[in-house]
Amino acid sequence: MCWRVEPDQGLVLDDVRFAPAGHEAVPVLASMTMGQLEVPYDTGLRTTEDITTHGFGGRNLRSLTPTECPGTLRSVVVPDFGDVAVGDGAARPVLCEEVVDGGIAYRSEEGGTALVARKDELRLSTVSKVGWYEYVTQYTFGADGSIRPELGATGDLSPDDYTDDPARGWPVGPGGTDRAASHAHNAVWRLHWALGGRGGQVVEQYDAVPTGEHGPRSPVLDGTLARLKTEQVVTKADRRWWRVARPGLRNADGHPVSYQIDLGPTATFELTADHGHEGAGYDVAFSEASGCQVFASANDDVRCGRGVPDFVADAQPLDDVVAWVAVGFHHVPRDEDQSPMEMHWQGFTLTPRDLVAQRADVPPGREAVNGDVQGEPARHR
Numbered sequence: 081m082c083w084r085v086e087p088d089q090g091l092v093l094d095d096v097r098f099a100p101a102g103h104e105a106v107p108v109l110a111s112m113t114m115g116q117l118e119v120p121y122d123t124g125l126r127t128t129e130d131i132t133t134h135g136f137g138g139r140n141l142r143s144l145t146p147t148e149c150p151g152t153l154r155s156v157v158v159p160d161f162g163d164v165a166v167g168d169g170a171a172r173p174v175l176c177e178e179v180v181d182g183g184i185a186y187r188s189e190e191g192g193t194a195l196v197a198r199k200d201e202l203r204l205s206t207v208s209k210v211g212w213y214e215y216v217t218q219y220t221f222g223a224d225g226s227i228r229p230e231l232g233a234t235g236d237l238s239p240d241d242y243t244d245d246p247a248r249g250w251p252v253g254p255g256g257t258d259r260a261a262s263h264a265h266n267a268v269w270r271l272h273w274a275l276g277g278r279g280g281q282v283v284e285q286y287d288a289v290p291t292g293e294h295g296p297r298s299p300v301l302d303g304t305l306a307r308l309k310t311e312q313v314v315t316k317a318d319r320r321w322w323r324v325a326r327p328g329l330r331n332a333d334g335h336p337v338s339y340q341i342d343l344g345p346t347a348t349f350e351l352t353a354d355h356g357h358e359g360a361g362y363d364v365a366f367s368e369a370s371g372c373q374v375f376a377s378a379n380d381d382v383r384c385g386r387g388v389p390d391f392v393a394d395a396q397p398l399d400d401v402v403a404w405v406a407v408g409f410h411h412v413p414r415d416e417d418q419s420p421m422e423m424h425w426q427g428f429t430l431t432p433r434d435l436v437a438q439r440a441d442v443p444p445g446r447e448a449v450n451g452d453v454q455g456e457p458a459r460h461r
């Protein structure tokens with residue numbers, strides 16, 4: 081994996097690979113970064129485009145200290161672009177690299193012996209100050225191969241965005257005064273897939289739907305995988321997820337390797353620039369990779385479209401796949417937001433599905449457990 085900083089997107093990760101224990105590293109993503117962040121206020125009076133107007137890089141990308149980063153601080157020359165002026169750049173410590181505890185990875189007890197391990201996670205993060213808000217751009221790589229892109233927001237409530245309307249703000253001062261305006265943090269990540277290398281990628285949508293039939297003990301559901309052959313936008317539903325697979329690359333069980341896109345909590349949104357476009361309110365979009373389709377909205381190269389609805393409009397066949405993952409957080413301010421504001425998080429998870437034939441780090445004694453073992457796993461050796 082490599083990292084770099086762009087004036088608009090801030091942190092960009094390139095050539096992301098994962099090496100399960102005892103296996104060679106598998107290429108997963110050609111690149112991963114933010115594609116847009118909009119903050120529209122419920123009053124209708126203001127929207128900021130924090131990536132394309134202000135930028136997460138340049139001067140907005142803040143230098144870190146061991147207080148923010150107990151791990152390793154990494155420096156890079158950050159060109160001095162910012163909201164105010166353009167000057168020279170200097171090498172500054174902007175990237176935090178740390179290994180953090182990810183909690184219990186597994187526990188499996190048999191015959192009085194518990195096989196248990198915690199998991200390590202590699203975490204990369206940067207901090208960008210945009211106006212009154214300070215954003216943490218964070219990517220967490222689990223030892224299980226999972227990847228968790230997240231955006232944290234702290235700093236302070238904008239002093240310019242108070243309202244008298246109780247439907248559009250929450251009082252954060254004494255009594256009913258000082259209603260800080262509600263607003264959304266609408267983020268879109270851009271993931272350029274390269275499972276086993278660029279191209280040859282296939283996108284599928286999984287749905288499990290109740291049939292209405294009840295078996296003797298439980299309701300009966302039908303699970304289906306549907307191929308998404310062309311560029312399109314998709315929306316969330318219960319028990320729905322998507323995966324990017326590479327049919328030409330199979331694990332030892334003969335299953336195509338894939339990664340699953342799991343949306344966490346999200347308030348589905350339309351970016352303000354997409355208003356009125358068909359398919360503007362998407363949760364995930366899949367487009368064929370293009371070097372000039374960089375931002376989810378306000379994309380500056382108009383020949384390639386202004387944003388995601390334009391990128392998918394010609395329904396090209398998917399092969400070299402970019403996924404646009406949209407996660408919205410509606411922020412109703414509360415007294416505790418002052419001051420400073422406690423960090424709030426939004427994001428999603430990429431989970432390996434059949435990258436290897438068993439878990440990525442099989443502990444001793446479980447090597448033979450692969451499929452229906454007709455009994456207790458530890459006794460089947």
Ligand SMILES: [Cu+2]
Nearest residue numbers: 233263265411
């Ligand atoms: Cu907020």
